[in-house]
Amino acid sequence: MIDFRSDTVTKPCNKMRDIMYHAPVGDDVYGDDESVNQLEAYARLRFNVADALFCSSGTQANLLALMAHCERGDEYICGQSAHNYKFEGGGAAVLGSIQPQPIENEADGSLCFTKIAAAIKPDDSHFAKTRLLSLENTIGGKVLGIDYLIKAREFVDQHNLALHLDGARAFNAAAELNLDISDITKHFDSVSICLSKGLGAPVGSLLLGSEQLIAKARRWRKVLGGGMRQAGMLAAAGQYALENNTQRLVDDHSNARYLAQQLSEISGFEVNMSNTTNMVYATFDNSINITKLAADLKAHDIVFSPSKQLRLVTHLGITKADIDTFIKALTAHI
Numbered sequence: 001m002i003d004f005r006s007d008t009v010t011k012p013c014n015k016m017r018d019i020m021y022h023a024p025v026g027d028d029v030y031g032d033d034e035s036v037n038q039l040e041a042y043a044r045l046r047f048n049v050a051d052a053l054f055c056s057s058g059t060q061a062n063l064l065a066l067m068a069h070c071e072r073g074d075e076y077i078c079g080q081s082a083h084n085y086k087f088e089g090g091g092a093a094v095l096g097s098i099q100p101q102p103i104e105n106e107a108d109g110s111l112c113f114t115k116i117a118a119a120i121k122p123d124d125s126h127f128a129k130t131r132l133l134s135l136e137n138t139i140g141g142k143v144l145g146i147d148y149l150i151k152a153r154e155f156v157d158q159h160n161l162a163l164h165l166d167g168a169r170a171f172n173a174a175a176e177l178n179l180d181i182s183d184i185t186k187h188f189d190s191v192s193i194c195l196s197k198g199l200g201a202p203v204g205s206l207l208l209g210s211e212q213l214i215a216k217a218r219r220w221r222k223v224l225g226g227g228m229r230q231a232g233m234l235a236a237a238g239q240y241a242l243e244n245n246t247q248r249l250v251d252d253h254s255n256a257r258y259l260a261q262q263l264s265e266i267s268g269f270e271v272n273m274s275n276t277t278n279m280v281y282a283t284f285d286n287s288i289n290i291t292k293l294a295a296d297l298k299a300h301d302i303v304f305s306p307s308k309q310l311r312l313v314t315h316l317g318i319t320k321a322d323i324d325t326f327i328k329a330l331t332a333h334i
């Protein structure tokens with residue numbers, strides 16, 4: 001199966017499964033799971049942070065961060081297209097009594113500081129208390145550069161806000177910028193990292209932050225039903241992913257560029273050629289029946305989501321040869 005729907009579809013390789021099978025485990029709620037403890041210790045070093053927490057998903061890690069930074073009646077500022085606003089079921093409001101204040105994302109995925117400043121509420125009982133700015137990197141595949149992150153840090157310090165990064169794909173940003181991951185994460189008070197996307201672990205995310213923040217998040221994780229017991233088999237997979245699958249993300253990016261190039265040569269498709277790391281965005285004209293095309297290709301074990309704005313994602317399950325197979329099948333069926 002060649003699956004372009006998302007980098008979440010990656011499956012654990014045999015080596016990873018072997019490591020999961022042999023992972024030492026214990027009850028993590030008692031702090032007894034050696035593999036979870038090892039992953040969290042590894043993360044402290046790898047990201048150069050005070051503390052780290054293994055979470056069941058990116059959604060959970062983001063929610064824990066919001067609930068650790070904000071109290072009931074506080075608000076966080078984020079992008080209109082931020083995952084932790086648009087794609088997480090309104091969790092911050094539903095479960096944290098935290099109000100989102102979305103700001104339209106700029107074309108490059110960033111948030112304009114003038115617009116953010118205008119949305120910060122004065123200390124007045126009419127308003128929620130603005131506590132936190134939440135950014136996302138990469139966002140829609142686009143990379144926020146280091147200059148922007150430095151400015152964001154200066155901005156939140158000036159305005160007495162905390163700064164969170166939804167870093168589900170922060171390693172893609174680091175790969176694209178050719179930087180160590182800590183050069184990205186060091187600007188933030190908290191960061192969520194997905195192990196289960198391009199890094200190829202089956203389950204799990206990390207939340208990074210200060211000891212105090214992680215202690216609070218750990219408490220909320222238990223309250224939300226996320227206190228896992230013998231989670232070490234999953235943590236071991238996560239550590240394997242961090243140790244083995246971050247360097248290769250550049251291959252996904254070059255495969256995405258190759259895919260964009262190939263697709264742009266097929267008439268009827270309009271491909272966004274700007275840098276979108278491991279994602280290719282395209283639109284198509286009326287001559288193309290996308291639903292039928294998706295069904296035809298599915299019969300050849302090639303899968304993509306047939307939406308109006310196509311998003312094709314490259315990941316460790318897709319090779320350059322797979323892209324050739326896809327382009328060939330596409331050409332044959334339009």
Ligand SMILES: *Cc1c(COP(=O)(O)O)cnc(C)c1O
Nearest residue numbers: 057058059060083136166168194
């Ligand atoms: C996938 C994703 C998440 C959430 O991760 P899940 O593990 O699917 O809950 C959060 N933020 C971004 C940007 C994502 O792409």
